Amino acid sequence: MSNEPDNIDRTSRLGPLAEDGSVVEEISGRDLAIVLSRYDIGAVDRISDYKRGSRRSPKMHIVSSMGEFLLKRRAVGHDEHSRVVFAHGVQATLLEHRFPVAGLVSTTQGTTLVQHDGRIYELFRFITGKRFDKSNPAASEAGRVLAHFHSILLSNKEEPIVGSGTFHHSQQIPEVLGSIFQVLSTHEDASALEGIDDTIEYIREQYENSAKKVQALEWDSLGPQLVHGDWHPGNMLYADSEIIAVIDFDSLRFQPRITDVANGALQFSMRMGTAENVDSWGDGFRGHTIQSFVQAYDQFSQIPLFASERAMIPDLMVEALIVESVIPICKTGSFGSVAGSTFLRLVEKKLRWLEPRMQRVIDVIQPPLSGEDSFA
Numbered sequence: 001m002s003n004e005p006d007n008i009d010r011t012s013r014l015g016p017l018a019e020d021g022s023v024v025e026e027i028s029g030r031d032l033a034i035v036l037s038r039y040d041i042g043a044v045d046r047i048s049d050y051k052r053g054s055r056r057s058p059k060m061h062i063v064s065s066m067g068e069f070l071l072k073r074r075a076v077g078h079d080e081h082s083r084v085v086f087a088h089g090v091q092a093t094l095l096e097h098r099f100p101v102a103g104l105v106s107t108t109q110g111t112t113l114v115q116h117d118g119r120i121y122e123l124f125r126f127i128t129g130k131r132f133d134k135s136n137p138a139a140s141e142a143g144r145v146l147a148h149f150h151s152i153l154l155s156n157k158e159e160p161i162v163g164s165g166t167f168h169h170s171q172q173i174p175e176v177l178g179s180i181f182q183v184l185s186t187h188e189d190a191s192a193l194e195g196i197d198d199t200i201e202y203i204r205e206q207y208e209n210s211a212k213k214v215q216a217l218e219w220d221s222l223g224p225q226l227v228h229g230d231w232h233p234g235n236m237l238y239a240d241s242e243i244i245a246v247i248d249f250d251s252l253r254f255q256p257r258i259t260d261v262a263n264g265a266l267q268f269s270m271r272m273g274t275a276e277n278v279d280s281w282g283d284g285f286r287g288h289t290i291q292s293f294v295q296a297y298d299q300f301s302q303i304p305l306f307a308s309e310r311a312m313i314p315d316l317m318v319e320a321l322i323v324e325s326v327i328p329i330c331k332t333g334s335f336g337s338v339a340g341s342t343f344l345r346l347v348e349k350k351l352r353w354l355e356p357r358m359q360r361v362i363d364v365i366q367p368p369l370s371g372e373d374s375f376a
Helices: 029-036 083-094 136-154 173-186 194-216 258-269 275-280 288-302 307-332 341-365
Strands: 043-051 059-064 067-073 114-116 119-125 224-227 236-239 241-248 253-255
Touching: 029 067, 029 114, 029 136, 029 236, 043 067, 083 119, 083 136, 114 173, 136 224, 136 241, 173 194, 194 224, 194 307, 194 341, 258 288, 258 307, 275 341, 288 341, 307 341
Parallel strands: none
Antiparallel strands: 043 059, 059 067, 067 119, 114 119, 224 253, 236 241
8 A cells, every 4th residue: 555655664773683684584375364364354355565674573464344454473582472472461551551552453262362383473453654754853752652661561560571681781792793703704805894803893892881881880770670672763653743653562671771761862863874875874863862852751751760870871872783783793794785894884983973972962861951052
C-alpha cells in the first residue's frame, strides 16, 4: 500500500546490539500458511514481504477482511519461549496503562504466540504512522514516552526474563577491538586500511576512558529496572506530534534506566545520512535534540534523574556508539552495507566531535531555566 514506507523510520540506525547484517531470513509460503491458520483474521486479501527492521527477524504485512496485521518471526537469540512470554506480559501491562503499543493479536487458542518448526511467531495490529522528523518537539515526545515506560514498569513484581549484557563496561570490547583489524584485512584492500590502526586505538582509548568515568560516578549504586533496550527512532511511530506506537520489545533488559536515556540521546541526535554517502554525514550530534530528549524525560519521570546519572550520559553515549558499531563490524567486516573501515572512521570523527563537548552536554541537560543559552 502506498503509505507503508511511513510505518517505520527509514533513517540509518545504530543497532540493534550485535546485529549480523549478513543474515537475511524469509518466511516461506508453507510456514506462513501454517502460522496464519492459528489466527482468526478473516479472509486474507493481500500478503507482502515487509522489508523493514532486522532481516534476522522477517516480517509479513497482511491485509484481510478484519484489518491489517504484521506477522513477525523472532530472531534467533531473541526467541527463548519464556523470554517472549515475559515480553508479551510487559506489553499487556503497558496497554493496561494506556501506553502506546501496537497490540498483539491472540490465536484461536487464546495465546499471543505461535511455535512452529522450532521458531516463534507473533502477530500485531499494523499501525500506520510517520517517522521521526528530527525536530526537537518530536525528540521531547520520545523522552516523555520513555519516562512513562519506565514509570509504569518500575513497580513490576515479576522476575524479569530478559536478555543479558550492556554496552557499559563490556568485557567483550577489548577482545573485539583486538581482532577487528584482522577481520577488516580479509574484506578490504591494504590501501583502504591505511591508518586504520590509529583509528582503532583511538576508539579503544575512548571506550576505556568513558567506562572508567561512568564507574567512578557510582554506577554500581544505581538500581536496575526493566528498560526497553532499543529506544530508537525506528521503533517509534508518530501521528502529528505524538507517538502512537512503540514497537519491538525484543531487547528488554534489567539495567539502570540511564542506559535507555543515554542510548536514546545518542540514537535520536545522531547526524546521519545514506549508506551510499557516509562521507557526507555530519560530524557530530544535534545538541538541541539531546537537550530536548533528556529534559523531557526528566520532567515526566516519576523519579527525576540524579546528578550522577546526568553526568554519565555523554560517556554512556560514547560507550553505546562504540559497542553498537564495532561488534557487527567484527562479525561481518562491515556495518550493514558500509565498509568496516569507512564506518570506523566515521565513529572516530563523531567521537572527536563529542570529546571536547562532554561537559557542555552535561550542562545543557540540566532542568531548564528561563533565559538559558542554546547548545553550541
